[in-house]
Amino acid sequence: MFARLTTTAAVLALSAGAAFAQQTDITIGMQLEPPNLDPTGGAAAAIDEVVYANVFEGLTRYNADGSISPALAETWDVSEDGLTYTFHLRDGVTFHDGTTMDAEDVKFSLDRARAEDSTNAQKALFAGIDTVEVVDPLTVEVTLSAPNSAFPTNMAWGDAVIVAPETAADAATNPVGTGPFMFDEWVKGDRVELVAYSDYWGEAPALDSATFKFISDPTAAFAAMMAGDIDAFPVYPAPETLAQFEADPRFEVIVGSTEGETILAMNNADEVLSDVRVREAIAHAIDRQEIIDGAMFGYGTPIGTHFAPHYPFYVDLTDQSDHDPEEARALLDEAGHGDGLTLSLKLPPPTYARRGGEIIAAQLREVGIDTEIENLEWAQWLEQVFRGKDFDLTIVSHTEPMDINIYARPDYYFQYDNPEFQALMDEIALATDEEERAALFEQAQRMIADDYVNGFLFQLARTGVANANIEGLWENAPTQANDLTGVRWTQ
Amino acid sequence: MLRFFLSRLLSLVLSLAVASLVIFTVIEVIPGDPAAFMLGLNAEPEAVAALRAELGLQGGYIDRYLGWIGGLLAGDFGTSYTYRVPVAELVAARLWVSLPLTLYALALSTLIAIPVGVVAAARRGGAADYGIMGATQLGIAVPNFWFAMLLVLVFAIKLAWFPSGGFPGWDQGLWPNLKALTLPAIALALPQASILARVMRSSLLETLGQDYIRTARAKGLSRQAAVLKHALRNALIPVMTILGLQFSFLLAGAIIIENVFFLPGLGRLIFQGITQRDLIVVESVVMLLVFAVILVTFLVDLAYAAVDPRLRRAR
Numbered sequence: 001m002f003a004r005l006t007t008t009a010a011v012l013a014l015s016a017g018a019a020f021a022q023q024t025d026i027t028i029g030m031q032l033e034p035p036n037l038d039p040t041g042g043a044a045a046a047i048d049e050v051v052y053a054n055v056f057e058g059l060t061r062y063n064a065d066g067s068i069s070p071a072l073a074e075t076w077d078v079s080e081d082g083l084t085y086t087f088h089l090r091d092g093v094t095f096h097d098g099t100t101m102d103a104e105d106v107k108f109s110l111d112r113a114r115a116e117d118s119t120n121a122q123k124a125l126f127a128g129i130d131t132v133e134v135v136d137p138l139t140v141e142v143t144l145s146a147p148n149s150a151f152p153t154n155m156a157w158g159d160a161v162i163v164a165p166e167t168a169a170d171a172a173t174n175p176v177g178t179g180p181f182m183f184d185e186w187v188k189g190d191r192v193e194l195v196a197y198s199d200y201w202g203e204a205p206a207l208d209s210a211t212f213k214f215i216s217d218p219t220a221a222f223a224a225m226m227a228g229d230i231d232a233f234p235v236y237p238a239p240e241t242l243a244q245f246e247a248d249p250r251f252e253v254i255v256g257s258t259e260g261e262t263i264l265a266m267n268n269a270d271e272v273l274s275d276v277r278v279r280e281a282i283a284h285a286i287d288r289q290e291i292i293d294g295a296m297f298g299y300g301t302p303i304g305t306h307f308a309p310h311y312p313f314y315v316d317l318t319d320q321s322d323h324d325p326e327e328a329r330a331l332l333d334e335a336g337h338g339d340g341l342t343l344s345l346k347l348p349p350p351t352y353a354r355r356g357g358e359i360i361a362a363q364l365r366e367v368g369i370d371t372e373i374e375n376l377e378w379a380q381w382l383e384q385v386f387r388g389k390d391f392d393l394t395i396v397s398h399t400e401p402m403d404i405n406i407y408a409r410p411d412y413y414f415q416y417d418n419p420e421f422q423a424l425m426d427e428i429a430l431a432t433d434e435e436e437r438a439a440l441f442e443q444a445q446r447m448i449a450d451d452y453v454n455g456f457l458f459q460l461a462r463t464g465v466a467n468a469n470i471e472g473l474w475e476n477a478p479t480q481a482n483d484l485t486g487v488r489w490t491q
Numbered sequence: 492m493l494r495f496f497l498s499r500l501l502s503l504v505l506s507l508a509v510a511s512l513v514i515f516t517v518i519e520v521i522p523g524d525p526a527a528f529m530l531g532l533n534a535e536p537e538a539v540a541a542l543r544a545e546l547g548l549q550g551g552y553i554d555r556y557l558g559w560i561g562g563l564l565a566g567d568f569g570t571s572y573t574y575r576v577p578v579a580e581l582v583a584a585r586l587w588v589s590l591p592l593t594l595y596a597l598a599l600s601t602l603i604a605i606p607v608g609v610v611a612a613a614r615r616g617g618a619a620d621y622g623i624m625g626a627t628q629l630g631i632a633v634p635n636f637w638f639a640m641l642l643v644l645v646f647a648i649k650l651a652w653f654p655s656g657g658f659p660g661w662d663q664g665l666w667p668n669l670k671a672l673t674l675p676a677i678a679l680a681l682p683q684a685s686i687l688a689r690v691m692r693s694s695l696l697e698t699l700g701q702d703y704i705r706t707a708r709a710k711g712l713s714r715q716a717a718v719l720k721h722a723l724r725n726a727l728i729p730v731m732t733i734l735g736l737q738f739s740f741l742l743a744g745a746i747i748i749e750n751v752f753f754l755p756g757l758g759r760l761i762f763q764g765i766t767q768r769d770l771i772v773v774e775s776v777v778m779l780l781v782f783a784v785i786l787v788t789f790l791v792d793l794a795y796a797a798v799d800p801r802l803r804r805a806r
Contacts, residue, residue, distance in 0.1 A: 190658055
C-alpha cells in the first residue's frame with residue numbers, strides 16, 4: 001500500500017512538472033506468460049525472465065556480461081582433486097517469509113533437483129553430484145563423482161536456485177526466494193507484480209515495484225510501447241518496427257546477443273543425410289546474411305559452428321561453410337544426387353524458423369534440393385522432431401549457455417554419434433586450467449564444423465525497446481533473465 | 492407437459508454425453524505430450540516421466556475419461572497442468588473479463604443498431620437509408636482486428652484517451668476497467684451492430700407491409716406512431732434471436748480482439764491451453780461452453796412450448 005502511494009505521488013509530482021521525484025516503478029513487457037513461477041520445475045524461458053535474480057537466487061549468478069559471480073555463496077574452495085566444492089554461504093540472508101537461508105536449505109534444494117522423482121528441466125546440471133553435506137549452518141560441502149570445472153557455472157542457472165523446504169512445493173504459484181524483489185500478485189493472463197523486499201541482504205534496488213505484463217501480439221506490443229503503457233520490452237517481438245523507435249528520442253533500442261545458436265539441424269542418422277557430402281552441400285547452399293536480413297531484419301551474427309561469438313573461446317569458422325552454390329551442386333553430384341533430392345523441413349513457430357525456413361527452402365532449391373515444408377506447433381515439434389526424430393531438416397535456436405556438449409549425446413535429436421567428440425567433452429569437464437579448456441573448446445568447435453553436423457546459421461540477437469530514461473537493463477542475455485537489481489530511472 | 496419436459500431433458504443429457512466424448516477424443520488425439528512441452532529441450536526422460544506421473548497423465552484413455560467426467564459431475568474441473576491451479580478458478584477469473592466485455596459490446600451494438608435500423612426502414616429509399624445501408628455494409632466487411640488496431644492508433648497512441656490494452660482488474664475500481672474495455676467493446680460491437688441494423692431494417696419493413704399496420708394507419712394513426720407502437724415490437728423478435736446468437740459468439744469468440752488488446756479473456760485461455768497442451772483446461776472450458784449453449788437451447792425449447800401449446804403435443 002505504501003509503495004503504491006509513493007508511486008502515485010511520484011507520478012503526480014512528475015506530471016506537475018517537478019522533475020526531482022524519480023519514478024520507482026517499472027512495467028516490463030514480455031511476449032509469453034510464464035506457465036508457472038517455479039524455475040526448478042519447468043523449462044519455459046518466461047519463468048526465468050520474471051524470477052531470475054529478482055525473486056530467486058542461487059549459490060552463484062550470471063552477470064550481464066556472461067561472467068559468473070558469487071551470490072548466496074560468498075566464496076568457495078575446490079579440493080586438489082577437483083571433486084569437493086566447499087561453499088561458504090553469506091550470513092544474514094533471509095527468505096521473503098522471514099526465515100533464514102542456511103546450509104540446510106542449500107542441501108534441500110540440490111537434493112531435490114537431483115532426486116529420482118525430480119521434475120527439474122535441467123536435471124543434467126546436478127547429475128555429477130555425489131553427496132551434499134552440511135558442515136555448519138553457513139558451510140556446505142558438495143562432492144562430485146568426477147571433476148567438473150563447469151560446476152560453479154551450473155549453479156548459476158535459474159534451475160539451480162535455492163528454495164526453502166517449507167515453500168518449495170508452492171513455488172509454482174507463490175514463489176518465495178531470497179532476491180531483492182518478492183512476489184506480490186499474479187493476474188493470470190495479464191501480469192505479475194513484484195515489490196521490493198526490505199530485508200534484502202545486498203544493496204537495495206532503486207525500484208520499489210515492478211510489473212511484468214504479457215502481450216503476445218506483436219502489433220499490440222508496438223502499440224503498448226508507443227502509448228507508454230509499457231516502459232521496456234527487453235525481447236521485443238516486432239523487429240520490423242524497430243527503426244521507428246530508433247528515430248524517436250523517447251525510446252532507446254537495445255540490441256544485444258543471446259545464447260541462442262540458431263541452426264538448420266539435420267538428421268545425421270538419416271540414410272541420405274548420414275553422407276557428410278550431402279551435409280556439406282547443404283551448408284554451402286546457405287547464404288547466412290540473406291537469412292539474417294530477410295528473416296531477422298538484419299539482427300543476428302553469422303556463426304560457423306555451435307558456439308556463441310561473444311565468448312573468448314569462439315572460433316570464427318563461417319568461411320569453411322561459405323555460400324557457394326557451385327560447390328554445393330558438385331558435392332551433391334558426387335554423392336549421387338545430381339538429379340535432385342527431396343527433404344522434409346519441419347518448422348516450429350518462432351519467426352526465425354518460419355521466415356528463415358522459407359528463405360532456406362529457396363536457397364536449397366537453387367542447388368537442386370527440394371524441401372517439403374511442414375509448420376508445427378511446439379508440442380508437435382517436440383513429439384515428432386525432438387522425441388520421434390522423424391525429420392530431415394528443422395530450424396531451431398538452442399538457447400542454453402555453453403551447450404556444445406549436446407553434440408556428445410548420440411541419442412539427441414540430430415543424432416550425431418562421434419566417439420571422438422564424446423571423449424573430447426569428457427576431457428573438457430576434467431580440465432580446470434583455462435588455457436587447456438580454451439584449446440579443447442576450439443578443437444570441439446572445429447570438429448563439428450568439419451563434420452558439417454548441422455547448418456550453423458546465426459547467433460540470435462536480442463532486440464529490445466525501452467524508455468530512454470531507464471538505465472541498467474541487460475543488453476546481452478547470457479541467461480534468460482530480466483535482472484532488475486541495477487535498473488533505475490534517470491529522471 | 493411433463494412428458495415433453497422429460498423428453499427434452501433426456502435429449503439434453505444425451506447431447507452432453509456425446510459432446511463430452513467427442514471433446515475428450517479430439518483433444519487427446521492431438522499429438523504432443525504436455526509434460527515434454529513443459530520441460531523443454533534439455534529435459535531428461537526420467538524427469539518427464541516424473542512430471543507425467545505428477546500430472547496424472549498415466550493410465551489408459553478410458554480411466555482418464557471416466558476420471559474427468561466423474562470430476563465434472565462432482566463440480567471439480569481438474570487442475571491446470573501449466574498454471575497448477577484449479578481450472579474453475581481460472582475460468583472464473585476469465586469470465587470476469589469476458590462477460591462484462593460481451594455485455595458492454597452487446598449493449599453498444601443494440602443501442603446503435605436499433606435506432607439506425609428503424610431510421611433506415613422509415614426512410615426507405617431515401618438518402619438516409621442508402622447512407623446507412625452503405626455504412627453497415629462497410630461495418631460488416633471491415634475485419635474487426637484491423638478496426639481495433641485503428642482505434643488503438645488513434646485513441647491510445649495519438650490522443651492517449653484510453654490505454655492500448657490490458658485489464659487492470661476489478662479491485663482497481665470501476666472506471667479504469669471500463670476505460671480498458673471501451674475500445675475492445677467498440678471493435679467487437681461494430682460488425683455486430685451492422686448485422687443487427689440490417690436485420691432490424693428488413694424485419695421492420697416486412698412488418699410494415701402487414702395488414703394490421705394498414706388497418707392502424709387507416710384508423711388515422713400517424714406513420715411514426717404506427718411504426719413505434721405496433722410494428723417495432725413485432726419486428727424485434729428476429730432481432731432478439733440474432734442477439735442471442737451473438738451473445739454466445741462473443742463470449743468465447745472474441746479471441747482475436749482479446750489478442751489485439753491483450754485482455755485475459757476466455758477465448759485466450761482456450762488458445763493458450765491448446766498451444767501449451769494444457770489439455771485439462773481446454774477440455775473443461777469447451778465442455779462448459781457446450782453446456783451453456785445446450786442449456787440455453789433447452790430453455791428456449793421450453794419457452795416456445797409454453798407459448799405455443801401445439802409444440803407440446805408434437806413428438
